[in-house]
Amino acid sequence: MSTIIDGKAIADKLTKSVAEEINLIKKTNSGFVPGLAAVLVGEDPASKVYVRNKKKSATSVGMEALDYYLPESTTQKELEEYVRKLSEDVKIDGILVQLPLPAHIDQEKIINVINPDKDVDGLHPYNVGLLVKGQPRFVPATPAGVQYILSESGIEVVGKHVVICGRSEIVGKPLGLLLIQRNKNANATVTMCHSRTENIRNITKQADVLIVAVGQQNFIKADMVKKGAVIIDVGTNRIQDATRKSGYRLVGDVDFENVKKIASAITPVPGGVGPMTIAMLLKNTLESAKRKNLVFD
Ligand SMILES: NC(=O)c1ccc[n+]([C@@H]2O[C@H](COP(=O)([O-])OP(=O)(O)OC[C@H]3O[C@@H](n4cnc5c(N)ncnc54)[C@H](OP(=O)(O)O)[C@@H]3O)[C@@H](O)[C@H]2O)c1
Incomplete structure (x- = not known):
């Protein structure tokens, strides 16, 4: 008989440790609020559920979660502009562009616009390159x-x-x-x-x-x-x-x-x-915020 691995329990433990670390840093740095932005284009129900759950988890660990719901008709140029603005926004430490994007959007071009320092999904070629070179930073x-x-x-x-x-x-x-x-x-x-x-x-x-x-x-x-x-x-x-x-x-x-x-x-x-996917996303966002705020382990 095999062991059934309880991924939910492992994810809950990791999420709890992220929350504890944020609390601890806030004690000496009250302005420390990791910001996670999610961009969803269109009406895919599964993606909506994921983005909603992510917001709930991010808020529960003391992050600021900002969700952006854009219509299916959003153009490539509009979405690129949106992601560029989030990339420049100092309040945002992590950017998640929910995939898949509608067929008329060139996904790779959008990923390339994300600031690699905020690419908590680890999809930007810079972060993929670091993983290939054996120096992983943000891993999907x-x-x-x-x-x-x-x-x-x-x-x-x-x-x-x-x-x-x-x-x-x-x-x-x-x-x-x-x-x-x-x-x-x-x-x-x-x-x-x-x-x-x-x-x-x-x-x-x-x-x-x-x-x-x-x-x-x-x-x-x-x-x-x-x-x-x-x-x-x-x-x-x-x-x-x-x-x-x-x-x-x-x-x-x-x-x-x-x-x-x-x-x-x-x-x-x-x-x-x-359950691990959201927990890891929170962990990546915390790491990004720590780097921005020069908080070292
Ligand atoms: N738990 C989570 O949080 C989570 C996160 C992401 C994905 N998922 C789930 O994981 C699954 C895979 O997701 P994905 O995004 O990686 O999917 P994907 O992009 O569709 O890739 C599917 C992969 O399976 C391969 N494949 C398809 N038919 C096959 C066959 N008959 N034999 C061997 N390989 C075959 C494909 O090969 P080719 O490359 O040759 O087409 C492709 O590499 C989905 O069910 C998705 O919902 C779960």
Whole structure:
């Protein structure tokens, strides 16, 4: 029987420590109020929920959370101008542009406008470059959360074969870069799989730690997993559920019920990686505010 990793408890503990640190700094520096701005373009319901939850969490730890809801019709130029203004605003320490953006917006151009010192999502090429060079500053929140879950759960990845399914810019790719860093929570041997990978089952079967970020329900089945492997399920898929008030529920990418019988540890969905994302974003914003205010550990 595997251990079910309680990502919510780990995230709550981290959020609490962020709140405590902010309180402590405020005692000697009363003007210290980390500011986190979120920009949402359009009406995507899942993004709205995320931005709302983020605001609630940021406020609860003593940050100022500013949300900007822009209409779907916002042009590239208008959005660039918006993000540029936030980049120059001294009250703002972290900028989050909620992705995906509407199809008529060039996402990469928008990310490039974010001040890299406030890029708490770690998507600006400057921060990606630092990660590649082994000097990570802001690491995207979800991969950082996965690494944190592993270390907090006492799961060593040093020298282990970590297989990541998915190579997106926000999850798979930065996670692979993070886990090959030369440090005690990394030093893994990483294999990255994607939609063109041949014989994926042969590869996932070799994983000591299998991390899945594909976005397909039941993508990983029990016969794709080595006995005793650790399974981290990043996938978040909405499926219809008439028994719920909302009409849907969330499931991951892993066939949880069958895979948990052979894994040594596994994250559930919901309650696994999901809660870590906001906690890590808060941590990144605190680090940014500390740097601006010259507060050193
Ligand atoms: N928990 C959280 O906070 C959080 C945060 C972010 C994302 N997520 C969830 O994580 C999942 C992935 O998100 P994402 O943004 O990384 O997704 P994405 O950008 O759509 O990337 C999906 C990746 O899966 C790969 N893939 C698709 N079909 C495959 C197949 N049959 N075999 C192997 N690989 C396949 C794709 O390969 P190609 O590159 O070849 O197309 C791509 O690299 C989603 O469910 C998302 O909701 C959760």
